[in-house]
Amino acid sequence: MHDSEGLGMVDEPALLERGVLTAPAEVWDLAVRRAEVIGRLATGATVGHVAADAAAVELGVSRRQVYAMLARWRAGSGLASDLVPGRSSAGRGRELLPEPVETVMREVLRSKYVSRQRRSLAAVHREVARRCRVQGLRVPSRGTLARRAARLDPVATTTARQGPDAARALQAAGGEPPPVTAILQQVQMDHTPVDLIVVDDRHRLPIGRPYLTAAIDVFSRCVVGMVVTLEAPSTLSVGLCLTHAVLDKRDWLERLGVAAVWPMSGKPLEIYVDNAAEFRGEALRRGCEQHGIKVKWRPPGLPHFGGIVERVIGTMMQLVHELPGTTFSNPRQRGEYDSDGKAVLTVGELERWLALAVASYHGQVHSTLGQTPAAVWAAGTAKTRPITVTGETAFLVDFLPVIRRTLTRTGFVIDHVRYFSDALKPWIARRDRLDRFVLRRDPRDLSRIWVLDPDGGVYLEVPYRTLAHPPVTLWEQQAAVARLREQGRAQVDETALFRMVEQMRTITDTAAATTRRARRDVQRRAAVPVARASAPGSVVPPPEPAGSVAVAEPFAVIEEW
The missing domain is CATH 3.30.420.10 (Ribonuclease H-like superfamily/Ribonuclease H)
Structure with a gap:
């Protein structure tokens, strides 16, 4: 299949999805470059042939294609995805260490490595391993710790370990930050x-x-x-x-x-x-x-x-x-x-x-x-x-974590939870011709996902298939699955998952008066319905008690x- 906008031959299956996260790097880079040029043109009320020809030369396309892209830009939302010329299959992800392990490494690097005692990386790794074993966590390799240490600020690290004189050469390199001359420029x-x-x-x-x-x-x-x-x-x-x-x-x-x-x-x-x-x-x-x-x-x-x-x-x-x-x-x-x-x-x-x-x-x-x-x-x-x-x-959806799933007759399944909407039915009818879908999910509230339309490049909100299930957070879902695994459940079904979430909430609520971690868990959970109705990350405060300092x-x- 030939792309009429100059990208050459593109596999037909690769054109079955369109969107921000599905475009291959070279296609997306082209869309971003087009957006920069077409976005400048769109600021004017009219675009004459001289300006269009200049843009055509810059983009390596014809004047007609410039006007076509300008029309798409103005008809759309003024986003780079409006100018994506092709579509692609899903990309690859990468494995991350659990956050508790990352926290241990950060704390040990901060307290043991970045100090005048100048401990070796081997000694620091031994302390990381000790703390991880005490907490029942997986011990990261020394190479992983070395990569984390390499990300530290070289100037601050050298100053803390060897003093300001040793860091002076690092501070002198690189000149000054580029000047900023307008609001929101940086x-x-x-x-x-x-x-x-x-x-x-x-x-x-x-x-x-x-x-x-x-x-x-x-x-x-x-x-x-x-x-x-x-x-x-x-x-x-x-x-x-x-x-x-x-x-x-x-x-x-x-x-x-x-x-x-x-x-x-x-x-x-x-x-x-x-x-x-x-x-x-x-x-x-x-x-x-x-x-x-x-x-x-x-x-x-x-x-x-x-x-x-x-x-x-x-x-x-x-x-x-x-x-x-x-x-x-x-x-x-x-x-x-x-x-x-x-x-x-x-x-x-x-x-x-x-x-x-x-x-x-x-x-x-x-x-x-x-x-x-x-x-x-x-x-x-x-x-x-x-x-x-x-x-x-x-x-916000454009910045949420991404998941890729295949559509079935009963919707999407993510982490043992099924999502469905009647709006999916047209896609279900031709799902054999569609590749895996790009989904977005808010970790604070798993009661709905956003599905990227493979045709129009917009997101469709899809709720739980079983609407009676309560909103839960990602950490609650993961904790419930882990608890079911501990009980020997080889297969985790949706009913058992939400039943375990409710049991864990009951335990947490009972322990909240005495356990610090339980109170923190309850507070995190309390923000779930608020996150759906109010500003991102906001928490609606209770009536202010007497003597409160705010x-x-x-x-x-x-x-x-």
């Missing part, structure tokens, strides 16, 4: 554990430290997006933060009960991130390409390239240290302070506090800018109107931002 993103113990909504007892993912507009120094979660940083965290950044925040602030102004929103031209695994996934990369967002990674050994977001997060944590229940930056700073005993804020109340604090910061004069970040943002939007997103779910202080240390 947004820096990063994660951190929050230096605060939070409590659950029901018992008001400690459940541990949450995580913060923040997105900062470099030009204006405005915080354009953030998300607070009880889950460790992941590709989903990045997608949630990006979704928060591009959306109008008025509805979100109203749901939080916060009377504040936070007008910063819009699609960034580029996100600037470190080299962590959650920033390297194919779903994030192609999701950003779908929406015209470039992803750039910091050069290894040049931490000052991403210093703006790190300074913002550092200042946030300094302010958090004033809240009851803070863990401070390290045990030495904490001393004998009882973080668990003093903890009073829930995740929702912490999110409200951060929203107020960020809004206050936007109104403070920034020493580097010479004016408030809000003023710089307002001046920037007067020149260039940001591209905002109204469809929260549609945007009052934001203005950001005083603007120098750090």
Whole structure:
């Protein structure tokens, strides 16, 4: 079969799927290049022959094809996938270590490897192996640990192990970060554990430290997006933060009960991130390409390239240290302070506090800018109107984890759970001619999936086949399967799976008054229905109890931002 747009011969089975994650690399790269050129043309009301001919030369196509692509771009959503010329079969995935093992490696590298004692990698691996065995985890190989160590910031690692003099040569290399001259030209993103113990909504007892993912507009120094979660940083965290950044925040602030102004929103031209695994996934990369967002990674050994977001997060944590229940930056700073005993804020109340604090910061004069970040943002939007997103779910879906499955007469089966909708029937009738489908799934709520239309390139929401099943999270589903395996179940059926989830929830609810982990599990589960109806990652807070501390202080240390 011949592709009329100049890609040559393409296998017919490869053309049976169309979409962001199904296009082969060379086809997708062509679509992205087309989107850059056609997107520029589409900003004008009319496109004359001179501009069309210039675009044709740049893309290596005819003038007629340029106008055809322009029409598709304007008729569609202005996405790169509108210009994908071909389709392909599914790609390949990759195996990841369980998160508890990754956590052990991170903690040991941080505490044992990055220190003046300069322990060898072999000694560090022995400590990782010891901790994994104590926790009943699989011991990673030394090579795996070495690869994790290689991802560490070379400058910070060398400074911690050998001192600043040894790291000076690394810091001097590479020059300065490229200049940023407009709002949303570059947004820096990063994660951190929050230096605060939070409590659950029901018992008001400690459940541990949450995580913060923040997105900062470099030009204006405005915080354009953030998300607070009880889950460790992941590709989903990045997608949630990006979704928060591009959306109008008025509805979100109203749901939080916060009377504040936070007008910063819009699609960034580029996100600037470190080299962590959650920033390297194919779903994030192609999701950003779908929406015209470039992803750039910091050069290894040049931490000052991403210093703006790190300074913002550092200042946030300094302010958090004033809240009851803070863990401070390290045990030495904490001393004998009882973080668990003093903890009073829930995740929702912490999110409200951060929203107020960020809004206050936007109104403070920034020493580097010479004016408030809000003023710089307002001046920037007067020149260039940001591209905002109204469809929260549609945007977030492009950043959710990807699964590939074959369609059967009864729908899709994922991890022993069946999904079905009458809208699948036309595809079922010709399923023998269709390859595996691309599915998206939100780990916070498995009660529905999104199926990529093999013809139109849009997503269709498909619920449980058995609608009586309750929404569950991915971690609940995985824990239930593991428990059934422990009981000797060679085959796990859907009924047994949901029955086990209910049993585990009952046990967890009973233990929540006394067990920290159980309270954290209950709190994670409590966010499931909220995630379907409100902003990504948000938690609707309960009525504020008497004496609760959720009052934001203005950001005083603007120098750090």
